[in-house]
Amino acid sequence: MQGKVVISGVGNTVYGKHPGRDRVDLIVEAAREAIADAGIEKAEIDGVFVKMANSSPTILYGQKVSEALGLQPAIGCALDQGGAANIGLMTYAALAIDAGLIKNALICYGDTARTGSHAVYHRPRGDDAIMGWYSTAAGYAMIHQAYRERYKTPDEHFAAVALAARNHGAQNPKAHLRLPLTMDAYLASPYVIEPLRRDDMCLVSDGGAALVMTSDGDARRRGNVRAVPILGMGQGQESWEVHLRPDLLRTKAVESADMAFAQAKIDRGGVSFAQIYDCFTVTVLQTLEDYGLAPRGQAGAKALAEGLGLGGWLPFNTSGGLLSESGTPGLQLIIEAVRQLRNEALLQVNGASYGLISNQGGSMHTHATLILGAAG
Amino acid sequence: MSIPDVTRPDITRNATNAPYWSALSQGRLDFQHCRACGHQWLPARENCPNCLAADPQWQPASGRGKLVSWVVYHKAYAPHLEDRVPYNVAIVELAEGPRMISNIIGHPEGQGLYIGADVELAIARDFGLDLPRFRLQSD
Known part of the structure; x- marks a missing residue:
């Protein structure tokens, strides 16, 4: 893409608990803010791209959301790629904008998995449930076990991820969980599915988030100097169930990052910050290594020694990520990256020039990578 | 009915x-x-x-295989599992190549398990079915 398409506006609800509210109303609230932020009229949205709600997959969901927005867009659809779907939707929207099919795309997500149903996260995993194989977390616990056994990783390396996210989220007034975490509290945190501790696991949250995309030319014509250019996008779908993968510690995240960095034509060492999909702490260590930012098995040691805060090795999940800001699947990471690159973040990385974002879903079944440049 | x-x-x-x-x-x-x-x-x-x-x-299958990874459930995700926690769920690779989700008997809390451990089939009657569980060959 190399800047031909931009993110022209972002918006989100407060994250946490929205008892009694409908997920589509949360989307409309976030979309209203994103459309205003983009400085366009609602009627100018001609593409509505929705991530399927985790807690309630619905047919014709793109149309249901469009109806609530009072829109009849040229392109309207919902996508299921688990937690990678938001960058997936952005990819298809960017291609449609670049091809001249549409001018303004709305990418959005909303769910009430916290106060509504979170049965999807506790689900029986097909016929293998007869062996006691339940939940989303269990797939990550298998990967966490394989990781710590292969690299002899101490618990403190996983804790470094959780501490950074929680300490950033504690400073974010819109975050779901604003409780900083200490190493002692992490190590005392009970096992849920061993080796996963409670504090290795992301939140389950209610909330809505949205962003607007348009062409660089259209944003400039409107004088939108806060538009953030999309430099690179990548995807790689591991797809196979955890136990059927030849190696539990290899996914297609490597190929996803290669695709995105090749398109962006920037050096990996040049990223100013990373918003990494931290559904579980091991996911972050794996992703940083898959992205070539740390040697295999060493991301945790580097995080512990050099820190993941603003002055650290790599500023990470600066608004709290899934572990602290919101357990909703991924759009909040992209929105925080946009705010960093506009120099509008609460915990601002000085001189942020390139932002790296990962989205992934299932039990590392899906992966997508996004690289953004500075506004203006 | x-x-x-x-x-x-x-x-x-x-x-x-x-x-x-x-x-x-x-x-x-x-x-x-x-x-x-x-x-x-x-x-x-x-x-x-x-x-x-x-x-x-x-x-x-020969019934022989290796332990690929395992986890120990301390939380029951369904009512019928409440009196079974803690229990393990394991990934086993059969000597012939296929992989499957199973349990390692005799090690409910995962004590003594390690990746690459040799395991052998130990079919167990449970939930009205004959389930493919495994035991450590060293047990």
């Missing part, structure tokens, strides 16, 4: 996987072998996931 027992899990029953469960009830663990390309796999499918040929054949 029987009342469904919501406290007990069940499996999908169809023509494709019937030979798998039937073999277990006879004390055997079978996997699928492709007569076209030689690929071997579980779970049951109509078509080979490697060459896509619709020519699978059931073959008996």
Whole structure:
């Protein structure tokens, strides 16, 4: 893409608990803010791209959301790629904008998995449930076990991820969980599915988030100097169930990052910050290594020694990520990256020039990578 | 009309996987072998996931395998598991190649388990089914 398409506006609800509210109303609230932020009229949205709600997959969901927005867009659809779907939707929207099919795309997500149903996260995993194989977390616990056994990783390396996210989220007034975490509290945190501790696991949250995309030319014509250019996008779908993968510690995240960095034509060492999909702490260590930012098995040691805060090795999940800001699947990471690159973040990385974002879903079944440049 | 027992899990029953469960009830663990390309796999499918040929054949496994990874549930995700925690769930790779989700008996909390440990089949009657569990060969 190399800047031909931009993110022209972002918006989100407060994250946490929205008892009694409908997920589509949360989307409309976030979309209203994103459309205003983009400085366009609602009627100018001609593409509505929705991530399927985790807690309630619905047919014709793109149309249901469009109806609530009072829109009849040229392109309207919902996508299921688990937690990678938001960058997936952005990819298809960017291609449609670049091809001249549409001018303004709305990418959005909303769910009430916290106060509504979170049965999807506790689900029986097909016929293998007869062996006691339940939940989303269990797939990550298998990967966490394989990781710590292969690299002899101490618990403190996983804790470094959780501490950074929680300490950033504690400073974010819109975050779901604003409780900083200490190493002692992490190590005392009970096992849920061993080796996963409670504090290795992301939140389950209610909330809505949205962003607007348009062409660089259209944003400039409107004088939108806060538009953030999309430099690179990548995807790689591991797809196979955890136990059927030849190696539990290899996914297609490597190929996803290669695709995105090749398109962006920037050096990996040049990223100013990373918003990494931290559904579980091991996911972050794996992703940083898959992205070539740390040697295999060493991301945790580097995080512990050099820190993941603003002055650290790599500023990470600066608004709290899934572990602290919101357990909703991924759009909040992209929105925080946009705010960093506009120099509008609460915990601002000085001189942020390139932002790296990962989205992934299932039990590392899906992966997508996004690289953004500075506004203006 | 029987009342469904919501406290007990069940499996999908169809023509494709019937030979798998039937073999277990006879004390055997079978996997699928492709007569076209030689690929071997579980779970049951109509078509080979490697060459896509619709020519699978059931073959008996030796029952020997290796432990790939395991977890220990301290939380019960369904009512029938409340009196079973802590229990383990393991990934086992059969000597013939296919991988499966199973349990390692005798080590509910995972004590003494390690990746690469040699395991052997120990079919156990549970939930009205003959389930393919494993034990450590060293036990």
